[in-house]
Amino acid sequence: MTMFPSSGMGAAPQQATNQVAQNGSTTLPRSHHQRTGRPPAAPKSYDYLLKVLLVGDSDVGKQEILQDLEDGSADSPFCSGSGKTSYKTTTILLDGKRVKLQLWDTSGQGRFCTIIRSYSRGAQGILLVYDITNKWSFDSIDRWLEEVEQHAPGVPKVLVGNRLHLAFKRQVQERDAELYAAKNHMAFFEVSPLCDFNIRESFCELSRMALHRNGMERLWRSNKVLSLQELCCRAIVARTCVYGLERLPLPTALKSHLKSYAISSAPSRRRARPTPHHTRLNCTGRNSCCIS
Structure with missing residues (x-):
């Protein structure tokens, strides 16, 4: 019968086992996160990350807009009391890319x-x-715009008229707000969190402007021949309004892609909402309650 030697190479496993038992630890090579003391980074669930600030008078409904969005929310740890800053993250789909938004709502x-x-x-x-039911809040935009231009010059801006579902109490005319936005080089939307109208569209437009300003859009917009999928999207979007896409008998993922394509492929669209006649023809879904 062959006997293994009690020393040399045959004894190494036994010695290692005894050392583990005595010291309670191994001498195996450490991984990267053990050497650096940091846990391994989790894979990102988004393609781009943008920081967005919501600005305006108190009681204009900024919290209503945030609550209409998905994903998590939390209070900022940097403020306390009545001046607490609300913080929320949400992810939108823009031209097939996932854009994560960090939303900050200050008092x-x-x-x-x-x-x-x-x-x-x-x-x-x-x-x-x-x-839109408070003329004073619209007049105060001048002050907020001056503050923003002083501390964040050149940052893309979107003017949002909130509470469109209270249009019967309107004090700010849509045309006046449109002209003001065009004068100050801003996009313009009228929104209604109650009816889920134009909320995500306004954030998609702001994200598109921010990515375009930072030159990120060119990373996924090629000048090559259009793919079959893009040709199909273009054909569908050309014959259906953004709000009518929801009624198409298509999978949810495909409808989301079509909506993001429609919004991102029409940068010149600044109207807050479609005309009533156009809405009656194509958009008889849940968003039609916003049109009076």
């Missing part, structure tokens, strides 16, 4: 302008919100 009271000065640093998009 609209004047004494918290210092908060805006702090949070406007590094912002890649600004949502200026007013209440």
Whole structure:
């Protein structure tokens, strides 16, 4: 019978086992996160990350807009009391790319302008919100715009008229807001969180503007021959309004892709909502309650 030697190469496993038993640890090679003391990074669930600031007077409904969006929400740890800053993240689909938005909603009271000065640093998009039933909130946009231009010059901006479902109490005419937005080089939307109208569309447009400004759009927009999928999307979008896509008998994922394609392929579209006649023809779904 062959006997293994008690020393040399045959004894190495036994010695290693004894060492583990005595010391309670191994001498195996450490992984990267063990050497650096940091856990391994989780794979990203998005393609681009943008910081967006919601600005406007208090009680214009910025929280209503945030609550209409999906994903998680949390209070900012940097403020407390009545000046607390709300923070939320959401992910949108823009031209087939996942864009994660970090949304910061600061208090609209004047004494918290210092908060805006702090949070406007590094912002890649600004949502200026007013209440269409409150003329004072629209007149205050000048002050907020001046504050934003001072601390975040050149950042893309979208003017948002909130609470369209209260159009019968309107104090700010849509045409006046449109002209103001065009004068200050902003996109313009009228939205209704209650009816889920134009909320995601306004964020998609702001994201498109931010990515275009930073030159990121060219990373996925090639000049090659159009693919069959893009040709089909173009044909469908050309004959159906954005809000009518929801009624098409298509899978949810495909409808989401079509909606993002329609929004991103029409950068010149600045109308807050379709005309009533156009809506009656193509958009008889749930969003039609916003048109009076």
